[in-house]
Each structure stands twice: as C-alpha cells, then as structure tokens.
Amino acid sequence: MSRRCELTAKGPQVGHKVSHSNIKTKRRFLPNLCNVTFISDALGRNVRLRVSTNALKSVDHNGGLDAYLLKANAAVLSPRALELKRAIEKKAADAAPVAQAS
16 A cells, blocks of 8 residues: 555655764655545545645545545546545536526
C-alpha cells in the first residue's frame, strides 16, 4: 500500500536529518495518514479511505465527503476516490430532474 493520501495526493517528501555537528543525511518525511470511514449521503453507504489528517479537516470544512469530492480536482484523486466522485455525480444528476419536475 502506498503512503499517499487518497483525497489530496500528499505523499512522502525527502529532506535532510541535520545532526548537532551539522552533518546532513537523507531522510523521508511521511504524511500523517489514517484509515477513516466516511458516510456518503448520496450513495447511502460507508466508505473507507486512507487519508491525511489535513484532508480530514478539509472534508469536514467542505461539509462532508460528497461535497468535498464534487469540488475536488479529478487529477489529484486516487482511482477509488475518482470512482466515488463519478457515482456521486451520477446520483446527483438522477435526483436533479425529479426535483425540477415537481
């Protein structure tokens, strides 16, 4: 499993570990990832994703997983998140004509 956020595409970064004597050795800065279960209102089911804590705050700020995915750029989403985005868009498109007819 890659160390990459499924919503924001945050991944490991490379930098230096600097000792007291200023010797620099390579190290990796890993993103703070956690397995989270989101509730999708449009799909009516739970979705498990591996996301960074920063993405968790972004999802909460945007009003839930559905709103975040609809707003998100498709280029940075993982294949699973992209499938969810398409399914949510499809559900929203199916629900929209019913609301206009009444």
